[in-house]
Amino acid sequence: MRKEILRINNLTVSIGRMQSLENITLCILEGEMVGFLGLAYSGKDLTVKILSGEVQEELRRHHIYIGGRRISEPSELAGAVYRIAASNYVIDDWTVAEYVGLVESGWFQLMWKKRRLEEQVKKFFGELGVDIGVSGKMKDLSELEKRIVDVVKAKWNRKKLLIVEDEFEGMGPEDIRSFGAAVKRLIAGDMGVVINSHSDMVLSLLSEKYVIFKKGRIVKKCRKDYIKNGLHLEKFLLGGGVISKKKGLDSYMLEEQEGEGKPVYRIEGLQMSSGKIHDFNFLRGEIVTFLALDGKVKEGLFMILSGRRAAPYISCVLNSRVYRAADFSDYVREKVVSVMHMGSEEEVFAGMSAGENLLIPSLRKISSLEYIANSSKIPRMLGEELGQSEVAPDAAADSLGVNDIINITLERWYIYNPKVLILFEPFARCDLMGVSIVKSYIKKFANRGAAVIIIKSREEYVEDISDQIISVE
Numbered sequence: 001m002r003k004e005i006l007r008i009n010n011l012t013v014s015i016g017r018m019q020s021l022e023n024i025t026l027c028i029l030e031g032e033m034v035g036f037l038g039l040a041y042s043g044k045d046l047t048v049k050i051l052s053g054e055v056q057e058e059l060r061r062h063h064i065y066i067g068g069r070r071i072s073e074p075s076e077l078a079g080a081v082y083r084i085a086a087s088n089y090v091i092d093d094w095t096v097a098e099y100v101g102l103v104e105s106g107w108f109q110l111m112w113k114k115r116r117l118e119e120q121v122k123k124f125f126g127e128l129g130v131d132i133g134v135s136g137k138m139k140d141l142s143e144l145e146k147r148i149v150d151v152v153k154a155k156w157n158r159k160k161l162l163i164v165e166d167e168f169e170g171m172g173p174e175d176i177r178s179f180g181a182a183v184k185r186l187i188a189g190d191m192g193v194v195i196n197s198h199s200d201m202v203l204s205l206l207s208e209k210y211v212i213f214k215k216g217r218i219v220k221k222c223r224k225d226y227i228k229n230g231l232h233l234e235k236f237l238l239g240g241g242v243i244s245k246k247k248g249l250d251s252y253m254l255e256e257q258e259g260e261g262k263p264v265y266r267i268e269g270l271q272m273s274s275g276k277i278h279d280f281n282f283l284r285g286e287i288v289t290f291l292a293l294d295g296k297v298k299e300g301l302f303m304i305l306s307g308r309r310a311a312p313y314i315s316c317v318l319n320s321r322v323y324r325a326a327d328f329s330d331y332v333r334e335k336v337v338s339v340m341h342m343g344s345e346e347e348v349f350a351g352m353s354a355g356e357n358l359l360i361p362s363l364r365k366i367s368s369l370e371y372i373a374n375s376s377k378i379p380r381m382l383g384e385e386l387g388q389s390e391v392a393p394d395a396a397a398d399s400l401g402v403n404d405i406i407n408i409t410l411e412r413w414y415i416y417n418p419k420v421l422i423l424f425e426p427f428a429r430c431d432l433m434g435v436s437i438v439k440s441y442i443k444k445f446a447n448r449g450a451a452v453i454i455i456k457s458r459e460e461y462v463e464d465i466s467d468q469i470i471s472v473e
Helices: 044-051 074-079 096-104 107-128 143-156 173-187 200-206 230-237 240-250 295-305 328-333 354-358 368-374 377-385 402-416 432-448
Strands: 004-015 019-029 033-037 063-066 081-084 161-164 192-195 209-214 217-223 263-271 277-283 287-291 315-318 321-324 336-339 420-424 451-456 468-471
Touching: 004 044, 004 192, 019 044, 019 192, 019 217, 033 044, 033 173, 033 200, 033 230, 044 161, 044 209, 081 143, 096 107, 096 143, 107 143, 143 173, 161 173, 173 192, 173 200, 192 200, 209 230, 230 432, 240 432, 263 295, 277 451, 295 420, 295 451, 336 402, 402 432, 420 432, 432 451
Parallel strands: 033 192, 033 209, 081 161, 161 192, 287 451, 287 468, 336 420, 420 451
Antiparallel strands: 004 019, 004 063, 209 217, 263 277, 263 315, 315 321
């Protein structure tokens, strides 16, 4: 009989206006890999934050058990829970042995015991059957190897619950499957896993079971194969009205545009990671996706295409005008818009209202005349696009949810009517509804005649809307 790793009984918590849990009860056994599913503010993220010790909530009155031990304080979770996230690898100049053993050693001790630590970690890796050199630098490992090292680190520190909050940037489906197989083998007998990712693909590849959250409650616990398809899943995630709205978004079709095929943006002399030089034409009404697993390559491509980073060796043609080593002001003048942090407050002015964020008059962007002419669109957008009657034009932007911020960001630029729209990982923060919102706007921009350029790691969510998918690597 397998031991319980995590048990939560009737957890009820309210934190702020949009985050709450009601009667949450669940159990994860040793060796289980359980995916948490739900929309933004469904309760899954708050549950993970509580388990990670990020919420300073008095736990004594709640019933949370890890490894059979009742948790009374958030600080107690640090000894039992380990979180895997891309941010773990920011300091990458450590050796593998240092990364695994540093938590338990101070710097002074580490200097004296470095050789001994390396020997111990090497022996531990050998016992686990993990063939990764412990004297090599973390920065020299593949993305897959870094994450396997993280699982070993969790075992080294005798953690019981592993929380995977990772979009696995830089990893394709095969690498993610390999990671899942490695985790399954390494956790057998003494650990359980929670997977909390925005990516449907990651959740599907790593999870054996699902716990589905909705409006602060758990509405379904099931084996992964119980969910037949996306429509079946939507019945648990969405209410009737939301399902209807999502169907409306998903039904938005791409249309053939008059004048389609005319280049609105051309870039010449772009060096790819292979070393080859390429020229690209981006046509009116066309949706082009660039795929790059390497995070630095992906970000560099976005920065160059959007004009945020000057590239002296590159020429571009915008609306038939030739620019050499163009700066950002040239792109603004030619109505090239880029969004790097979709769904983040970085893309809105948090101190302004939702309505003010929609129309921001500024030099060479939106004239005062355009602002006045379009101001009547604010109530329409908030009423029809946001689909939430409680959101008013005077609502503070920093009080809105992720999907509301996505709506405001994209509607603002839709009113602006750009010639080129460039999106960096536009689905990274999206839940199921957010994916539909972003895809519907991409189609709307293309139907209006904008060239849309998407830059991301994997084909997920773009296969059915892209006219071209170009692998950078």
